[in-house]
Amino acid sequence: MENTYRITLLSDVNMQSNLFKDSLERGLQLKVDLLTLEQLSESNNEHSLGDVVLFDFQYLDDEKLSQYSQARANYEQPAKEIVINCPKDVASNRLFRWHNLAGVFYVDDDIDLLLRGMAKIMDGEMWLSRKVAQDYIEYFRCANTVTTSQAYANLTKREKEIMRLLGHGASNLQIADKLYVSENTVKTHLHNIFKKINAKNRLQALLWANNNISLEERA
Incomplete structure (x- = not known):
C-alpha cells in the first residue's frame, strides 16, 4: 500500500x-x-x-x-x-x-x-462479498447472448484462466493459490490484462467480460 x-x-x-x-x-x-x-x-x-x-x-x-x-x-x-x-x-x-x-x-x-x-x-x-460480486455481474449482463470476442481470444491461456477466476469473485491471493503462482505474478498478469482490454479496475474488467466472453467460456 x-x-x-x-x-x-x-x-x-x-x-x-x-x-x-x-x-x-x-x-x-x-x-x-x-x-x-x-x-x-x-x-x-x-x-x-x-x-x-x-x-x-x-x-x-x-x-x-x-x-x-x-x-x-x-x-x-x-x-x-x-x-x-x-x-x-x-x-x-x-x-x-x-x-x-x-x-x-x-x-x-x-x-x-x-x-x-x-x-x-x-x-x-x-x-x-461473493453475493454482491455475482449480483453485479447479473445486473450488467446483456440481455442478448454474448459471443466471445477476438480480444478475449488474443489473451494468453494464463490470462484467460485469471479472467475466469476473477469473474467468480476470487481475490488475488485466491487466484495465486488456485494457479500455484505468487500474488505478485497475479498482479502482473492483471496489469497486462487491464492494458489489453482497456480496463482501469476489476469491476470494469468484469463488465468487459460480460460483453466479450460467452457464458460457456466463463463457466
Missing part, C-alpha cells in the same frame, strides 16, 4: 464522523479529509476528491448522490468508491449506483476489518 493515497470521507460532520476519521488516520497512517456534499460542491473548488472516496450509506440519499455525481464529473481521474455503514439486507442494485465501486462494509463490521479491507483496496484488490 502506497502512502500517497488521498482519502475523502463524505459524511455529516459530527463527533461520530470525526472519531471515525481519526481512527482511519491512525490505522492507515494516511490523511483523511472529512467533507459534506455541500463543501465538495462549492464553486470555489477549495475542496477536492481524493483517490479513494468513502460514503456513509446512511448519509447519502438520492439528492446527495446526484450532487456527488455532478461534482465527480469535474474530475478526470475516477476515485475508488467505498460504501461504509451499509445495512446487511440492502438490495445489491442500490450499491451499483456507484460506478467505480471497490468495496462495501456493513454496519456490524468493526474498525479492524475495515482497515484490513481498505489496505487490500489500496493494494489494487476489491472488498465485495
Whole structure:
C-alpha cells in the first residue's frame, strides 16, 4: 500500500464522523479529509476528491448522490468508491449506483476489518462479498447472448484462466493459490490484462467480460 493515497470521507460532520476519521488516520497512517456534499460542491473548488472516496450509506440519499455525481464529473481521474455503514439486507442494485465501486462494509463490521479491507483496496484488490460480486455481474449482463470476442481470444491461456477466476469473485491471493503462482505474478498478469482490454479496475474488467466472453467460456 502506497502512502500517497488521498482519502475523502463524505459524511455529516459530527463527533461520530470525526472519531471515525481519526481512527482511519491512525490505522492507515494516511490523511483523511472529512467533507459534506455541500463543501465538495462549492464553486470555489477549495475542496477536492481524493483517490479513494468513502460514503456513509446512511448519509447519502438520492439528492446527495446526484450532487456527488455532478461534482465527480469535474474530475478526470475516477476515485475508488467505498460504501461504509451499509445495512446487511440492502438490495445489491442500490450499491451499483456507484460506478467505480471497490468495496462495501456493513454496519456490524468493526474498525479492524475495515482497515484490513481498505489496505487490500489500496493494494489494487476489491472488498465485495461473493453475493454482491455475482449480483453485479447479473445486473450488467446483456440481455442478448454474448459471443466471445477476438480480444478475449488474443489473451494468453494464463490470462484467460485469471479472467475466469476473477469473474467468480476470487481475490488475488485466491487466484495465486488456485494457479500455484505468487500474488505478485497475479498482479502482473492483471496489469497486462487491464492494458489489453482497456480496463482501469476489476469491476470494469468484469463488465468487459460480460460483453466479450460467452457464458460457456466463463463457466
